[in-house]
Amino acid sequence: MSSEPAYDPLGAVPRYLQIARILRARIESGALEPDRPIPSEKAVEQEFGVARQTARHAVALLREWGLVQTVPGLGTYVIRR
Amino acid sequence: MSSEPAYDPLGAVPRYLQIARILRARIESGALEPDRPIPSEKAVEQEFGVARQTARHAVALLREWGLVQTVPGLGTYVIRR
């Protein structure tokens, strides 16, 4: 059984990093597929109950990690590799 | 040759002031043109490796100096004079 990292809002690990790791796990597991969009910032906010800034921070990490590509006005997509 | 002030993170002059002076020099030299946006807060953060607060502090100085004008939701622009 492979499970994604747990989300612990009160933990020592910053929320944006926890969220980024969870989304990364979804990409690596194939739950989020290449050339397909990841959840919007709005959706991330709602799923994890965080502010937009925090959601954006998480997605920014995915970009830095080379996992996704963002198109303004459209969305953020999983990079095919 | 006119060169902009050096950035010295370990110097006695506060970083926000150093950054503000560098951006001012770019405006006065024409590297940043009137009616054109200066680098976003994010870009300033990244270029100088400082926190958001510090980048914002620098841009706030440019406003106080009457060099730029900030438009909410759009950016900060060099004032034509």
Next chain:
DNA sequence: CTATATTTGTGCGTATGTATG
């Protein structure tokens, strides 16, 4: 062509906590 909805980009203001000089 216009209007609307969605998504991302940018900025403002504020707050808490940590650390250094």
Next chain:
DNA sequence: ACATACATACGCACAAATATA
């Protein structure tokens, strides 16, 4: 105590790009 600086996090607003009715 104070100024500076970093890190994290919340809420809000307006602008721009994109897609669709």
